[in-house]
Amino acid sequence: MNESFDYYVPVKLVFGAGRVKEIGTYAKPYGTKALVVTTGTLFEDNGYVKTVRDSLSQEGIPSEYYPDVTPNPLHTQIDTGAQIARKAKCDMVIGLGGGSAIDAAKGIAIVLGHNRPIWDFCAGGPAEITEKTYPIIAAATTAGTGSEGTQWSVITNPDTKEKPGIGNDHTFAKVAIVDPELMVSMPPDLTACTGFDVLAHAIEAYTSTISTPVTDLYCEKAIRLVGRYLRRAYRDGTDLEARTAIGYASTLSGFSIAVGVVTICHALGHAVGGVCNTTHGKTLAAITLPAMRFSMNSNPDKYQNIGMFLRGEYSNDGQDRLEDSVNEVQKLLRDLDLQVPLSKQGVSENDLEAIADGTLRYMDFNLSIDPAKAEKEDLLAILRDAF
Numbered sequence: 001m002n003e004s005f006d007y008y009v010p011v012k013l014v015f016g017a018g019r020v021k022e023i024g025t026y027a028k029p030y031g032t033k034a035l036v037v038t039t040g041t042l043f044e045d046n047g048y049v050k051t052v053r054d055s056l057s058q059e060g061i062p063s064e065y066y067p068d069v070t071p072n073p074l075h076t077q078i079d080t081g082a083q084i085a086r087k088a089k090c091d092m093v094i095g096l097g098g099g100s101a102i103d104a105a106k107g108i109a110i111v112l113g114h115n116r117p118i119w120d121f122c123a124g125g126p127a128e129i130t131e132k133t134y135p136i137i138a139a140a141t142t143a144g145t146g147s148e149g150t151q152w153s154v155i156t157n158p159d160t161k162e163k164p165g166i167g168n169d170h171t172f173a174k175v176a177i178v179d180p181e182l183m184v185s186m187p188p189d190l191t192a193c194t195g196f197d198v199l200a201h202a203i204e205a206y207t208s209t210i211s212t213p214v215t216d217l218y219c220e221k222a223i224r225l226v227g228r229y230l231r232r233a234y235r236d237g238t239d240l241e242a243r244t245a246i247g248y249a250s251t252l253s254g255f256s257i258a259v260g261v262v263t264i265c266h267a268l269g270h271a272v273g274g275v276c277n278t279t280h281g282k283t284l285a286a287i288t289l290p291a292m293r294f295s296m297n298s299n300p301d302k303y304q305n306i307g308m309f310l311r312g313e314y315s316n317d318g319q320d321r322l323e324d325s326v327n328e329v330q331k332l333l334r335d336l337d338l339q340v341p342l343s344k345q346g347v348s349e350n351d352l353e354a355i356a357d358g359t360l361r362y363m364d365f366n367l368s369i370d371p372a373k374a375e376k377e378d379l380l381a382i383l384r385d386a387f
């Protein structure tokens with residue numbers, strides 16, 4: 001066990017079905033006017049935006065609404081959102097949605113606090129994120145990203161074809177509302193992709209070289225919950241017990257990657273998304289098996305537990321083999337209809353070189369905390385396997 005470690009996740013977690021209605025009460029200490037950020041107008045149509053804005057109004061907090069964020073939010077969308085917030089004199093930012101909306105809200109809060117474009121803070125840019133960042137509130141509608149519980153914001157630049165993650169102690173949400181009722185609206189494909197992201201976060205934070213005893217507990221629980229409930233949530237989206245379990249797993253995984261961070265699978269996944277604008281969870285699903293095989297011999301004690309956690313077993317009889325863990329993940333992928341190679345996700349063979357270069361260029365920290373040390377040839381081998 002690592003006997004010397006830091007653990008810092010300063011997020012007020014508000015968890016439970018129906019609790020998004022309380023957002024006004026929880027937001028009140030942090031500002032007088034809110035920008036509500038969503039990806040598109042779906043949540044306007046299904047009433048979630050109205051629920052949030054009504055709750056804010058009841059506490060005397062007016063709000064502005066910014067729906068012009070896409071999945072894999074662009075740096076330009078973040079700068080535009082900040083302009084709108086500044087004009088409307090908003091002093092806090094609420095992300096309502098999955099990772100894209102919450103990450104965009106974090107980005108907008110950074111721009112508002114520092115008055116410079118978001119890309120200045122990304123991929124080795126000249127600016128540093130400070131305490132000037134405006135308050136962020138996250139209301140999660142998917143169970144996967146974990147963004148509500150992390151400092152990370154992932155921002156895409158189509159000009160440079162990069163998709164780095166940024167963040168530090170100043171970019172945690174003040175309040176994270178995780179309301180499983182909001183997750184009932186997710187279609188099966190999105191449930192599978194975001195749910196697999198939960199598992200990827202837990203596996204990577206659990207096996208990273210900066211894992212901690214605290215996050216190990218979270219990761220173990222998250223992996224067990226995914227093994228037990230994700231298939232149920234996928235088959236029947238209205239199963240509130242399964243939605244609640246996966247919502248909880250997502251939150252635990254989020255807190256874990258705030259500290260233990262993510263490793264080689266996400267490092268490659270971000271670079272794939274930067275070059276080819278793919279769906280995050282689906283891309284991870286394609287990469288995860290070869291990535292596990294690459295890393296598992298470098299941390300066998302941890303990797304051999306993963307299959308046992310997924311199966312829901314509680315005692316290690318010493319018979320667990322590393323390949324069993326890979327097989328358990330593979331079975332889950334099959335049951336979630338997530339066995340989609342990169343070649344069927346809009347990635348061409350010619351892109352692999354640029355993806356490997358991008359991984360080394362701006363996801364180097366994540367590579368450095370994987371138990372196995374990857375060179376460019378290793379990255380290309382994993383990508384070819386996933387292709």
Ligand SMILES: [Fe+2]
Nearest residue numbers: 145197201280
């Ligand atoms: Fe992720």
